Amino acid sequence: TSASSEGEFRFKVVLLGEGAVGKSSLMLRYVEDKFSPRHVSTIQASFLSKRLDLGDNHVDLDIWDTAGQEKYHALGPIYYRGSHGALLIYDITDKRSFEKVKIWVRELQRALGETAVLIVVGNKLDLESERTVDRTEAIQYAKSVNAEYVETSAKENLGLADLFEKISSLMIDKW
Numbered sequence: 110t111s112a113s114s115e116g117e118f119r120f121k122v123v124l125l126g127e128g129a130v131g132k133s134s135l136m137l138r139y140v141e142d143k144f145s146p147r148h149v150s151t152i153q154a155s156f157l158s159k160r161l162d163l164g165d166n167h168v169d170l171d172i173w174d175t176a177g178q179e180k181y182h183a184l185g186p187i188y189y190r191g192s193h194g195a196l197l198i199y200d201i202t203d204k205r206s207f208e209k210v211k212i213w214v215r216e217l218q219r220a221l222g223e224t225a226v227l228i229v230v231g232n233k234l235d236l237e238s239e240r241t242v243d244r245t246e247a248i249q250y251a252k253s254v255n256a257e258y259v260e261t262s263a264k265e266n267l268g269l270a271d272l273f274e275k276i277s278s279l280m281i282d283k284w
């Protein structure tokens with residue numbers, strides 16, 4: 110259990126998804142309100158922390174990025190271990206990245222069982238005109254694996270506060 114006292118929570122959230130879907134960008138935008146048009150291939154830390162106030166509950170989120178390791182499919186148990194939640198991220202303009210989410214979900218469930226809260230995230234919502242993954246299909250897929258579904262843009266800072274509040278509330282309900 111993560112509650113150190115009433116209303117105080119600390120949760121580990123891992124980011125998963127194909128390279129270049131925007132994992133590092135989402136984390137940097139949300140935690141530090143920064144965005145770079147270039148690929149942020151390595152960040153200094155393996156995770157960044159952010160404190161959220163949700164009514165009477167205070168949540169410290171440790172958000173873990175893969176730091177490019179997904180390319181080698183080398184994410185070991187240390188990456189997943191102890192995760193309370195996972196964001197399965199794809200790029201709405203890249204169908205292959207959506208198919209990759211399905212593989213990550215299976216891998217995560219193999220590693221963690223059904224314990225973690227899952228949210229499927231369609232990123233790059235600012236590129237709506239280039240969308241190739243149907244929103245309804247993505248919502249249905251998320252439902253089929255007991256995950257929530259959210260769309261975001263790290264570039265335009267759309268949906269990120271809602272996303273992290275949503276996963277925090279779900280984790281509070283679960284733990």
Ligand code: GDP
Nearest residue numbers: 128129130131132133134146149233262263264
């Ligand atoms: P990662 O490999 O999954 O961590 O992806 P990055 O965060 O490095 O992002 C890959 C590329 O996509 C970079 O060029 C980012 O600037 C760009 N990017 C990330 N998020 C968005 C977004 O919401 N909209 C657009 N248009 N580009 C984005």
